[in-house]
Amino acid sequence: MKNEMTIPSALSEKERLVLDVVVEHYLQSGKPVSSGRVVQKKREAGSPATVRSIMARLEERGFLVQPHTSAGRIPSDLGLRAYVNHLFAASLSRQPEAPALVEELDAGRADFGTLLVQASKILAEESDNLGFVISPHISRIRFHHLRFIKVSAEKVMVILVTPFHMVLTEIVESLAPFTQLELDRASQYLNQNFQGKTLIAVRDILLQELPKYRAKYEALVNKLLTLVRASVREEEGESRIILQGTSRLLSKAELFDMEKLRTLFESFEEKANLTRLLSDFISLDRVKVLIGSELNSPNIADCSLILSHYGTNNQVLGSLGIIGPKRIPYEKIIPLVDSVAKRLSRAIARVGNEVPL
Numbered sequence: 496m497k498n499e500m501t502i503p504s505a506l507s508e509k510e511r512l513v514l515d516v517v518v519e520h521y522l523q524s525g526k527p528v529s530s531g532r533v534v535q536k537k538r539e540a541g542s543p544a545t546v547r548s549i550m551a552r553l554e555e556r557g558f559l560v561q562p563h564t565s566a567g568r569i570p571s572d573l574g575l576r577a578y579v580n581h582l583f584a585a586s587l588s589r590q591p592e593a594p595a596l597v598e599e600l601d602a603g604r605a606d607f608g609t610l611l612v613q614a615s616k617i618l619a620e621e622s623d624n625l626g627f628v629i630s631p632h633i634s635r636i637r638f639h640h641l642r643f644i645k646v647s648a649e650k651v652m653v654i655l656v657t658p659f660h661m662v663l664t665e666i667v668e669s670l671a672p673f674t675q676l677e678l679d680r681a682s683q684y685l686n687q688n689f690q691g692k693t694l695i696a697v698r699d700i701l702l703q704e705l706p707k708y709r710a711k712y713e714a715l716v717n718k719l720l721t722l723v724r725a726s727v728r729e730e731e732g733e734s735r736i737i738l739q740g741t742s743r744l745l746s747k748a749e750l751f752d753m754e755k756l757r758t759l760f761e762s763f764e765e766k767a768n769l770t771r772l773l774s775d776f777i778s779l780d781r782v783k784v785l786i787g788s789e790l791n792s793p794n795i796a797d798c799s800l801i802l803s804h805y806g807t808n809n810q811v812l813g814s815l816g817i818i819g820p821k822r823i824p825y826e827k828i829i830p831l832v833d834s835v836a837k838r839l840s841r842a843i844a845r846v847g848n849e850v851p852l
Contacts, residue, residue: 500573504556510552515578516528516533517553517569517570517574518574521569527568530546530547550568557571558574558577575787582829583829600839600842611813611839615737618832619739619740621831622828624823625740625817626817627738627818628736628815628839630736631813635693637658638657638693638694639660640656640686641654641686642654645674645675650667651667651673651725653665659807659844667725670725694723701720782802782832784800786821799820803816805836805837805840806840
């Protein structure tokens with residue numbers, strides 16, 4: 496995964512002022528910005544000659560580019576990164592009033608799956624771009640209680656109760672047949688010995704412990720391992736992303752290379768690939784912004800990604816955010832993503848508290 500671009504050195508106050516004017520005008524109009532326009536917008540930037548000199552320095556340092564010889568300048572990805580870094584702290588500290596739709600997410604009563612769909616819809620509608628939510632993998636969530644229910648000869652339902660009292664279910668296919676009695680015993684064993692761990696951790700522990708039980712319990716442990724592996728395999732191989740607003744990006748075709756836009760939507764169709772890409776960027780940052788080349792994928796080099804994580808006090812469950820053009824209104828989008836992530840986390844905690852054990 497590629498990291499955020501590093502700003503080569505600090506900008507002076509006037510360089511910062513000029514860069515901000517160029518970026519803000521470009522985000523609104525998409526057109527190159529002349530030195531005259533900068534002076535018009537911010538007289539304190541200096542005379543036209545001074546501003547031309549500053550813009551030339553910013554171009555030399557990689558913050559601005561000149562698309563045509565006779566044109567003004569537009570921000571490079573590095574220029575957008577410098578602008579976003581400067582904007583970031585102010586955007587999150589202002590705590591603007593949440594849009595009505597975001598308030599509904601916090602106030603309404605819904606199950607877990609419905610909350611995730613609502614969150615992706617709010618992100619799309621409030622940003623007028625593509626909203627996404629990556630749902631948690633049951634195999635990666637620490638369990639308070641676990642139960643296996645036989646559904647058919649080859650299918651087992653995994654019922655997982657999280658430490659925050661939310662109930663998640665998943666149907667998995669097992670290569671080995673199980674009786675319900677065997678499943679009950681497996682559930683009891685895992686609850687007694689591995690409470691508070693994830694199924695992935697349980698799988699790894701069982702693989703390490705298998706040699707100890709080879710003589711007496713090999714068949715039993717092998718069967719238990721088969722069941723746990725099935726639970727993990729289903730989760731790791733399945734697409735777990737909710738997308739809303741793909742048509743909104745299509746309405747912004749002028750902001751993208753059309754061939755890249757087509758490839759981008761092919762990626763959206765292959766949701767498993769998109770999930771892997773977005774999962775690479777999950778972090779504990781309150782909000783993360785990745786711009787163009789930072790996404791390390793030529794198919795989305797015209798895009799920006801603004802994302803955050805949601806979950807409980809002690810566990811990240813998944814990520815959510817917005818994909819849009821690089822000319823996205825960052826000042827609005829950064830606090831929007833932050834607000835939806837926090838309210839979704841609160842709503843999940845509330846739903847968990849309402850679920851009877």
